[in-house]
Amino acid sequence: MSTIALDRYRQNYLNISYTAKSWLLSTDHKRIGILYMISITLFFFLGGIAAVLFRLELLTPQADLVKAETYNKLFTLHGVIMVWFFLIPSIPSVLGNFLIPLMIGAREVAFPRLNLVSWYLFMLGGLFTFVVLITGGVDTGWTFYTPYSSSFSNSAVVATIIGVFITGFSSIFTGLNFIVTIHKLRAPGMKWSRLPLFIWSHYATSLILVLATPVLAITLGLIAIERVFGVGIFDPALGGDPVLFEHFFWFYSHPAVYIMILPGMGVTSEIIAAFTRRRIFGYTFVAMASLAIAIIGFLVWGHHIFVGGQSAYASAVFSGLSYMVAIPSAVKVFNWTATLYKGSISFDTPMLYALGFIWLFTIGGLTGLFVASLAIDVHVHDTYFVIAHFHYIMVGASVMAYLGGIHYWWPKLSGRMYPEGWGRAAALLIFFGFNLTFFPQFLLGYMGMPRRYHVYAEEFQVLNVMSTAGASILAVGYLLPLAYLLWSLRTGSIAIASPWGASGLEWQTGSPPPMENFEEIPIVTEEAYTYRPESS
Amino acid sequence: MSSHITPRRTYIFVYLALLILLGGTIGVAYVDLGIWNTVAAITIAVVKALLVVLFFMHVKYSSNLTRVYVLAGFLWLALLIGLTLTDYLTRTSGF
Amino acid sequence: MVDLPIFPIEASTIAIHVDLLLTGLVAISTVFTLIVLVLMVYFGLKYRRGKTADRSNPPLTSTKIELAWIFGLILLSVGAYTWATVIFFNMNRPPEETIDISVVGLQWMWKFQHADGQREINELHVPVGYPVRLVMTSQDVIHSFFVPAFRLKNDVIPGRYTELWFEATKTGEFHLFCAEYCGTNHAEMIGKIIVMDPRAYQEWLGGQPGGVSMVQAGEELFTELGCSSCHVAGAGVRAPTLAGMFGSEVRLASGETVVADEAYIRESILFPQEKIVTGYDPIMPSYQGRVSEEQIMQLIAYIRSLSGETGPEGGEDENQ
Amino acid sequence: MAEARAPTLDRPELPELDQESISLGMWIFLASEVMFFGALFAAYIIYRNAYPQVFAEASRHLNVWIGGVNTGLLLTSSLTVALAVNAAQLGKRKLLIAFLLLTIVLGLIFLGLKGLEYSQEFEENLFPGRNFIYPGPEPEKARLFFSLYFTMTGLHALHMLAGLLTFSIIVLLAWRKKITQENYISVELAGLFWHFVDIVWIFLFPLLYLIGRT
Ligand code: HEA
Numbered sequence A: 001m002s003t004i005a006l007d008r009y010r011q012n013y014l015n016i017s018y019t020a021k022s023w024l025l026s027t028d029h030k031r032i033g034i035l036y037m038i039s040i041t042l043f044f045f046l047g048g049i050a051a052v053l054f055r056l057e058l059l060t061p062q063a064d065l066v067k068a069e070t071y072n073k074l075f076t077l078h079g080v081i082m083v084w085f086f087l088i089p090s091i092p093s094v095l096g097n098f099l100i101p102l103m104i105g106a107r108e109v110a111f112p113r114l115n116l117v118s119w120y121l122f123m124l125g126g127l128f129t130f131v132v133l134i135t136g137g138v139d140t141g142w143t144f145y146t147p148y149s150s151s152f153s154n155s156a157v158v159a160t161i162i163g164v165f166i167t168g169f170s171s172i173f174t175g176l177n178f179i180v181t182i183h184k185l186r187a188p189g190m191k192w193s194r195l196p197l198f199i200w201s202h203y204a205t206s207l208i209l210v211l212a213t214p215v216l217a218i219t220l221g222l223i224a225i226e227r228v229f230g231v232g233i234f235d236p237a238l239g240g241d242p243v244l245f246e247h248f249f250w251f252y253s254h255p256a257v258y259i260m261i262l263p264g265m266g267v268t269s270e271i272i273a274a275f276t277r278r279r280i281f282g283y284t285f286v287a288m289a290s291l292a293i294a295i296i297g298f299l300v301w302g303h304h305i306f307v308g309g310q311s312a313y314a315s316a317v318f319s320g321l322s323y324m325v326a327i328p329s330a331v332k333v334f335n336w337t338a339t340l341y342k343g344s345i346s347f348d349t350p351m352l353y354a355l356g357f358i359w360l361f362t363i364g365g366l367t368g369l370f371v372a373s374l375a376i377d378v379h380v381h382d383t384y385f386v387i388a389h390f391h392y393i394m395v396g397a398s399v400m401a402y403l404g405g406i407h408y409w410w411p412k413l414s415g416r417m418y419p420e421g422w423g424r425a426a427a428l429l430i431f432f433g434f435n436l437t438f439f440p441q442f443l444l445g446y447m448g449m450p451r452r453y454h455v456y457a458e459e460f461q462v463l464n465v466m467s468t469a470g471a472s473i474l475a476v477g478y479l480l481p482l483a484y485l486l487w488s489l490r491t492g493s494i495a496i497a498s499p500w501g502a503s504g505l506e507w508q509t510g511s512p513p514p515m516e517n518f519e520e521i522p523i524v525t526e527e528a529y530t531y532r533p534e535s536s
Numbered sequence B: 001m002s003s004h005i006t007p008r009r010t011y012i013f014v015y016l017a018l019l020i021l022l023g024g025t026i027g028v029a030y031v032d033l034g035i036w037n038t039v040a041a042i043t044i045a046v047v048k049a050l051l052v053v054l055f056f057m058h059v060k061y062s063s064n065l066t067r068v069y070v071l072a073g074f075l076w077l078a079l080l081i082g083l084t085l086t087d088y089l090t091r092t093s094g095f
Numbered sequence C: 001m002v003d004l005p006i007f008p009i010e011a012s013t014i015a016i017h018v019d020l021l022l023t024g025l026v027a028i029s030t031v032f033t034l035i036v037l038v039l040m041v042y043f044g045l046k047y048r049r050g051k052t053a054d055r056s057n058p059p060l061t062s063t064k065i066e067l068a069w070i071f072g073l074i075l076l077s078v079g080a081y082t083w084a085t086v087i088f089f090n091m092n093r094p095p096e097e098t099i100d101i102s103v104v105g106l107q108w109m110w111k112f113q114h115a116d117g118q119r120e121i122n123e124l125h126v127p128v129g130y131p132v133r134l135v136m137t138s139q140d141v142i143h144s145f146f147v148p149a150f151r152l153k154n155d156v157i158p159g160r161y162t163e164l165w166f167e168a169t170k171t172g173e174f175h176l177f178c179a180e181y182c183g184t185n186h187a188e189m190i191g192k193i194i195v196m197d198p199r200a201y202q203e204w205l206g207g208q209p210g211g212v213s214m215v216q217a218g219e220e221l222f223t224e225l226g227c228s229s230c231h232v233a234g235a236g237v238r239a240p241t242l243a244g245m246f247g248s249e250v251r252l253a254s255g256e257t258v259v260a261d262e263a264y265i266r267e268s269i270l271f272p273q274e275k276i277v278t279g280y281d282p283i284m285p286s287y288q289g290r291v292s293e294e295q296i297m298q299l300i301a302y303i304r305s306l307s308g309e310t311g312p313e314g315g316e317d318e319n320q
Numbered sequence D: 001m002a003e004a005r006a007p008t009l010d011r012p013e014l015p016e017l018d019q020e021s022i023s024l025g026m027w028i029f030l031a032s033e034v035m036f037f038g039a040l041f042a043a044y045i046i047y048r049n050a051y052p053q054v055f056a057e058a059s060r061h062l063n064v065w066i067g068g069v070n071t072g073l074l075l076t077s078s079l080t081v082a083l084a085v086n087a088a089q090l091g092k093r094k095l096l097i098a099f100l101l102l103t104i105v106l107g108l109i110f111l112g113l114k115g116l117e118y119s120q121e122f123e124e125n126l127f128p129g130r131n132f133i134y135p136g137p138e139p140e141k142a143r144l145f146f147s148l149y150f151t152m153t154g155l156h157a158l159h160m161l162a163g164l165l166t167f168s169i170i171v172l173l174a175w176r177k178k179i180t181q182e183n184y185i186s187v188e189l190a191g192l193f194w195h196f197v198d199i200v201w202i203f204l205f206p207l208l209y210l211i212g213r214t
């Protein structure tokens, strides 16, 4: 196998053609994955720049860098871009697209052309939103709460909604594609019980993509209709109920947070297995936990409106269900930790990210339980405590998992190795910068600093300065991988088919894989992660 | 491509049943049954939908996997409605 | 002079319970985070690749262990959940006797009116040691009334009433924030809760140009708007008498019964056709667009007073 | 391998999905569509539950005749679509085209009637836009009913348009003999979509037109 891989002139999906057309019209899942990678990286830095700007504003209690309007537009831009144009498509659309067929031993996804359509929809929605956010801006927050968004804001709400709406269809098609692919295109012998956990978590993610996204589309659509035609469904002046909008919005947006974490969990499972040379402890439980999270995750949305005018009884129900969704998450954390036992552990960059993921997810998840506890949420709702909670999960955990995954599969994606020393340094820098940015925000939140405030009370300043300092370190931390990964494309050493010695079908084909993925469709005879730590 | 071919006669029967049910739903709407009006309307609609799904859409002959996804759509809708109602039906003030 | 206060002052009866709960959750979380951290470090050192260690027969799965931690966590969750939920329901249930204050939120200020008619903007004076109940609504978008020192917040929603009650335990000035994003100057929709000792509070009330109390204002409106032309014994029109109505169960034409609370009265004024009292004709006109939220609150105060509800004045009588 | 660098990136032997798998994709999409309309149904249920009288009264302003006839038309079109799929399965091209054309005609009549109905409602100022005037009690809440009515039926009509467009394309393809007994999946998929649109209407009709008729 390695003889093929070493042949750098071997035909593969990257060198088969270099024309722009061969990329922009490619229906190859690997190329589409790369297209997504480039686009979401751009969006990430865009959202990041907004974050840097408002973090700078927050250095002092007064408004000095930007005006109130600008500040509001900045955090809206940050939230909208980071959620819909970076994190939701991050792991599924990049790594999922690239790896799902490879991992299950298929040549393609089920609907290759639809896959390309998804990317175009994504870009259409993305560019649309981008132009809107840059030219006019929107100031509703990423949550679009009505009646502010429908009757009061005079920013470009409708245009933004159209962008998000279009991108929603990209999500739905991606999810649909993955589901059919996983059901129908598994290689012979690839039973469900042999699937890598990455596949399980993407299956669960796809369910959410398909069943939750349409609700967001219609709900935002209703806001747009209300603004354009004056046909209001949530307008309190007509006896409508703005809280109903919140219900619908969160019916999507809570499951959506699992769209953002489940794929990261899948990546983590792969990395932990590869770098401990161990089958993940409790494979079945970890796999089922993904499905449990996806399903129970649909039943907890009301925890965002504990103080939003929801009945106290409904709040009690949603709080209880939120506690339940923590249990499958805990199962995962414990099983990953248990996998380390008697492993053969090496601390390469991907492993550092994976361990960072586990620990930061634990903190983020546990503080999720704080906010799921009714009495605490009354106090910390809409404060920086919530901001810290979700950045611990979304930045601490999910972005770490994404970076870990990119490093782990970089040889497969690009055919080159990244510089290991730089990789580890960046991972540590990001970990440190991250904690310095967001840990102080828990304290700020409990002290009562509300979110979406550009001016604040004096006593909050010290912690805010710490947070901004952390954000600057974080910014450098994120620039590093961008730089050395790009650099490695020219200078990195050539990757062999399986540089980590990991199991999994994706490692059995060349790096980068040939256009048709496998010269011959593999036949699977073993379970996932067959390693023998004693022997290494 | 091979798949089940439903005889045309079946389609016609189903169609006639649908028309009768349509007549039924209109008819029953003009009789005062109190709350049962709504129950009847929904029941008839569900039966009609079932007929369409099972025969016109061939779910009667589909694999279990397809059936799971057919059900999933409706089940999830029930979740959306059901849990939203836990709020609306227990509100003590307002709305 | 960097001083870093990292814990907010506790100034209400409920705050101590919330903080205790927080402490409990922090303790649980610390245990779990440490377990994960310690195991990660320990295994990482012990089983580092290249090190010799006993790696024989690594366990692959164990249903027993899995079920053990699943059920363990369920028990722990039920405990924490119950604790938090009980406090929450106590936060929601005001005591019988409260000082009632009406609150209207609008872009971007807070308006308050005391029972005796004293109005305040962005400042609210309350006595220490007495339960205070806020009945809140918004004139435009959703806001949220947040007093960190009391550990309390609730959204203020247009078209509805929401409530909040607290009993301050410390005198002093505390932050009032708007916590729900409400547009450009959301961050400046802030104010002060000034907690005074009861005597000072009485003096403050006396010193304010209160003028007309809520009930009186409501009574005037009641005549002005023509309510009295129907809702008064001997009026030509048959309309239910409003005396004794507040808090009672009203039987509706549809067969349902509802409790006549603030929201019900508000609805009766704005959307009278929706809930028709049994035995009456649906002739009451809608007052939507003709009364402001503040005026509705005054009407409600008046209608409450007709039921001999201690209501608005109640709290005050106590203070004397 | 040098020849493999041809500009076309067609990969060899891409697996042919069987019909069942392709239909599965459609069904997943339809599950998604259920949720898309579903939020509107949820809103309807919640508001109707809150304001039953007003909704009943407002419903009486709709034209039950047009609604009823349209339901009949749509059910019939579902039959013709089912028969079209049947014809495709049997490889009867002419019959396929005939049934599809019939479906398109039925769909167009539906939309025509719907348009007529909308224009009547616009004339009566029942469109809940800026000129909304409602003669009955509680105009504000009746307005909610009409908002729901117009959004739900409007969205439904858009779906019908999409379906009709697809059918027109399929007629063209069938005309050019591109649709064969072995490859009629497009007919099958369009059919599934159309039946779904029919089912949505099966619920819309009683919920919008038939409340408060007693
Ligand atoms: C990827 C994103 C992500 C993820 C995975 C989660 C996961 C969770 N979230 Fe989070 N959340 C967000 C993103 C996310 N959240 C965002 C973006 C917001 C704010 C939106 C906005 O308003 O803008 C938010 C807001 C938010 C709120 C509303 C707060 C408020 O506005 O007042 C709540 C309330 O319950 C909540 C709860 C939870 C819970 C219980 C989990 C659980 O799934 C966590 C489960 C995990 C664990 C618990 C850790 C592992 C467990 C152990 C180590 C064992 C110990 C366990 C027990 C004792 C049971 N979240």
Ligand code: HEA
Binding pocket: A044, A045, A046, A047, A048, A049, A051, A052, A054, A055, A075, A076, A078, A079, A080, A082, A083, A086, A087, A140, A141, A142, A143, A387, A391, A394, A395, A399, A437, A451, A452, A453, A454, A467, A471, A472, A474, A475, A476, A478, A479
């Ligand atoms: C995937 C989701 C995601 C990600 C990755 C992030 C990343 C970051 N977020 Fe994000 N955040 C959200 C999702 C996310 N956020 C959401 C949903 C909200 C709520 C919005 C709302 O209220 O509506 C929010 C809100 C939010 C707030 C609250 C704003 C407010 O309420 O007023 C803050 C405050 O500190 C913050 C900070 C940061 C920081 C410092 C990062 C950093 O991790 C970013 C680091 C990245 C970079 C810094 C870019 C890389 C570097 C460069 C481009 C170099 C150039 C840099 C310089 C000029 C120094 N975020």
Ligand code: CUA
Binding pocket: C105, C106, C108, C142, C143, C144, C178, C179, C180, C181, C182, C183, C186, C187, C189
């Ligand atoms: Cu008012 Cu924010």
Ligand SMILES: [Cu+2]
Binding pocket: A253, A254, A257, A300, A301, A303, A304
């Ligand atoms: Cu949530």
